[in-house]
Amino acid sequence: MAHRTPIPFKAQSIRIDRVTFEVVYQLYWEKVYTILYNQLRETEPAREIVQDIFKSLWERRETLIMENAEHYLIRAAKLKAFEYIRNKVSREKHINIKMSSCDNSTNCTEEHILFNSLKGKVNDIVDTLPCQCKRVYKMSMEEGMANKEIAQALLITERAVAYHIAKATSTLRLELAEYSS
Numbered sequence: 694m695a696h697r698t699p700i701p702f703k704a705q706s707i708r709i710d711r712v713t714f715e716v717v718y719q720l721y722w723e724k725v726y727t728i729l730y731n732q733l734r735e736t737e738p739a740r741e742i743v744q745d746i747f748k749s750l751w752e753r754r755e756t757l758i759m760e761n762a763e764h765y766l767i768r769a770a771k772l773k774a775f776e777y778i779r780n781k782v783s784r785e786k787h788i789n790i791k792m793s794s795c796d797n798s799t800n801c802t803e804e805h806i807l808f809n810s811l812k813g814k815v816n817d818i819v820d821t822l823p824c825q826c827k828r829v830y831k832m833s834m835e836e837g838m839a840n841k842e843i844a845q846a847l848l849i850t851e852r853a854v855a856y857h858i859a860k861a862t863s864t865l866r867l868e869l870a871e872y873s874s
Contacts, residue, residue, distance in 0.1 A: 709754035717762050718747055724763070725770045732774035742773045811869075818868045822861055825849075829857035 709717075722743055729739035746769045750757065759765040819827055828847065832838045833854070838846070840854045847854075 709750070709757070714747075714751055714754065717750070717766075721763060721766045722747065725766050728767060728770040729774050732771070733777060738777060742770070742777060746770060746773060814869065815865060818865055819861065822864060826857045826861050829854055830861035833858050 725746060726739055726743045729742050730736065733739050733742075746766065749769075750766075819830055822830065825847070829843055832843045832846065833840070840851045840858070843849075843854045844851045
């Protein structure tokens with residue numbers, strides 16, 4: 694690439710018309726692209742950003758103040774590369790967070806399904822217990838009542854309450870061991 698003399702612009706003295714814009718584009722698009730590609734290492738984003746920079750230059754041609762087109766374009770390319778990388782990192786971070794939360798929600802869903810399945814199995818086993826044993830177990834485990842309260846409510850001894858809870862727990866342990874294997 695041959696050394697090119699920068700085209701100086703001052704907003705007050707030179708208006709960027711179509712011909713001037715085309716000259717600037719022909720002189721500097723490759724340099725702008727090279728800067729972007731070296732920063733991004735991606736062809737398509739670099740090309741798109743080159744187009745965005747020159748599009749912005751054209752759209753702002755009447756209000757833009759620039760003393761040196763080459764310096765302006767180089768600075769714009771570096772800023773756009775930085776912005777692209779920052780946005781890409783941010784997008785990847787958000788995607789990773791979403792993927793992580795999807796994994797967590799999937800695990801939560803699987804755990805929820807397994808929990809409901811196990812809870813259903815426990816309820817089925819409890820339903821097979823003798824009436825008094827089932828009543829004592831539910832009052833203890835589901836309602837959280839103490840043995841003394843259960844004994845008073847059912848007019849039985851605390852020892853009988855402990856016996857029914859032990860019997861229910863033993864039955865559950867035995868049946869769930871068969872269920873899990």
